[in-house]
Amino acid sequence: MGPVLFVLFLVVVIAFLILAVKTVRIVPQATALVIERLGSFSRLGDGGLHILIPFFDRARAVYWTGVRPGITSIDLREQFTDLPLQPVITKDNVTIAVDSVVYWQITDPIKAVYEVNDLTGGIMQLTLTAMRSVVGELELDHTLSSREMINTKLRQILDEATHRWGVKVTRVEVRNINPPEDVRVTMEKQMTAERNRRALVLQADGERQANITRAEGEKQAAITRAEGDKTSAVLRAEGAALSRLAQSEAEAKALNLIATSISGAGNPAHYLVTMRYIESLKEMASARNSKIVFMPFEASGVLSSLGALKQVFNEQVGDAESDDPQAVVIPPEPVGVPMRPRTKPL
Numbered sequence: 001m002g003p004v005l006f007v008l009f010l011v012v013v014i015a016f017l018i019l020a021v022k023t024v025r026i027v028p029q030a031t032a033l034v035i036e037r038l039g040s041f042s043r044l045g046d047g048g049l050h051i052l053i054p055f056f057d058r059a060r061a062v063y064w065t066g067v068r069p070g071i072t073s074i075d076l077r078e079q080f081t082d083l084p085l086q087p088v089i090t091k092d093n094v095t096i097a098v099d100s101v102v103y104w105q106i107t108d109p110i111k112a113v114y115e116v117n118d119l120t121g122g123i124m125q126l127t128l129t130a131m132r133s134v135v136g137e138l139e140l141d142h143t144l145s146s147r148e149m150i151n152t153k154l155r156q157i158l159d160e161a162t163h164r165w166g167v168k169v170t171r172v173e174v175r176n177i178n179p180p181e182d183v184r185v186t187m188e189k190q191m192t193a194e195r196n197r198r199a200l201v202l203q204a205d206g207e208r209q210a211n212i213t214r215a216e217g218e219k220q221a222a223i224t225r226a227e228g229d230k231t232s233a234v235l236r237a238e239g240a241a242l243s244r245l246a247q248s249e250a251e252a253k254a255l256n257l258i259a260t261s262i263s264g265a266g267n268p269a270h271y272l273v274t275m276r277y278i279e280s281l282k283e284m285a286s287a288r289n290s291k292i293v294f295m296p297f298e299a300s301g302v303l304s305s306l307g308a309l310k311q312v313f314n315e316q317v318g319d320a321e322s323d324d325p326q327a328v329v330i331p332p333e334p335v336g337v338p339m340r341p342r343t344k345p346l
Contacts, residue, residue, distance in 0.1 A: 025050045025059065031073045032109040034060040044110060060113055065121035074112065078105040078170060081120055085176070086128055088135045090143055097178040098135065102127050102158065108166030116165045123162060127172070130157040140179060147174050 026049055027033055033045035037057050045059070052058065059072035066081070081104070085097040102123060106112045116122050134153045135143055143150070154172040162169055179187065 019054050022054050023052050025052060027073070030076045032076055033072060034074065034109055034113045036060050041110070041114070062113060064119050065124065067120060074106060074109045076106055076109070078103060080104070081123055083124060083127055085178070086131065088132050090135055090140050091137060092139045094140045094179060094183060096135070096140070096143065097176070098131060098174060099176050100127065100131065100154070100172060100174045102172050103170045104162065105168050105170060106166060107168050111164065111166030119165060119167065122165070123158070123167070126158060126161050127154065130154050140183070144177055150174055
C-alpha cells in the first residue's frame with residue numbers, strides 16, 4: 001500500500017498544481033485577457049492577479065497573422081506592421097512597387113477579438129487596398145512628390161475602417177516608391193535636362209541683372225561726368241572772366257601811366273597804335289610761308305620814289321633812241337617792287 005499511496009499522492013499534487021495554474025492568472029501591465037465562461041464573454045482581465053474557476057472560465061486565444069498562434073495575452077501597446085513591396089498602378093498606367101509601415105494600437109480588446117477574425121491580417125489587406133486606391137488617383141510625378149499627402153489619406157482611411165475593430169491607426173509611412181527601370185532612366189534624363197534648363201535660366205538672369213547694373217553704373221558715371229564738365233566749364237568761364245577783368249584793369253592802369261608819362265609830348269593813342277602795329281608785323285614775320293616778305297608801312301613811300309625814277313629814266317632813253325638810231329641802248333634791269341601786303345585792320 002505504500003507505493004500506491006505515494007503514487008496517488010503524487011497524482012493529487014500534480015493535479016493541484018495544474019489546477020492552480022489554470023485558476024490563478026497574473027496579467028502583466030499593458031496587456032489584457034478576454035475571459036470567457038462556458039464559451040461566452042465573461043469579463044476583461046487587465047494587469048494584475050485574476051482567479052479563474054476551473055473548467056468554467058478560460059482565456060480566449062487569438063490566431064493573428066504575425067503573432068504566435070494560440071496566445072491569450074493581448075498587447076495594448078502601439079505596434080507596427082511592415083508591408084512588403086506591392087505592385088501599384090498609377091493614374092497614368094505606370095506600375096510601381098510601394099512598401100509601407102503601419103503603426104496601430106488596440107484600444108478595445110473585446111472588439112479586437114470578437115469583431116474581426118485576423119486583426120493584423122485585416123490591417124495588412126486594408127492597407128494594400130487603400131494604397132492602390134490612393135495611388136491610382138495620382139500620376140507618377142505626383143506620387144513621387146506627394147508622400148506626405150499619401151500618408152495622410154492612408155491614415156484617415158485605415159482609422160475609419162479599423163475603428164469598429166477597436167484599433168487606432170496612429171500613422172502610416174510610405175518608405176519606398178520604386179518605378180520600373182526604363183521609367184527611372186527616363187526620369188533621370190528628364191531631371192538632368194530640367195537642371196540644365198534651370199542653370200541656363202539662372203545664368204541668363206544673372207547676365208541680365210549684371211547688364212542692368214552695369215548700365216545703371218555707366219548712366220550714373222555719365223551723369224557725374226556731365227556734372228563735372230558743367231562745373232569745370234562754369235569755373236573756366238568764371239576764371240576767364242576774372243582774367244579778362246584783371247587784364248582790362250591792368251591795361252587801364254598802363255594807359256593811365258603812359259598818358260601821364262607822355263603828357264604834352266605826343267598823343268598816347270598814336271603810341272598805342274604804333275606798338276600794336278609793330279607786334280602785328282612780328283607775328284606776320286614769324287609765319288611759316290617764307291616766300292612773302294612783309295615790309296613796314298613807311299617803306300611804301302621809298303618804293304614809290306623808285307618807281308618815279310624808273311619812269312624818268314625810261315623817258316630819257318626813248319629820247320636818245322630817237323636822236324641816234326644806231327645807238328644801242330641797254331635797258332636797265334627791272335627793279336621788282338613787292339606789293340603792299342594786306343594786313344588785317346587793328
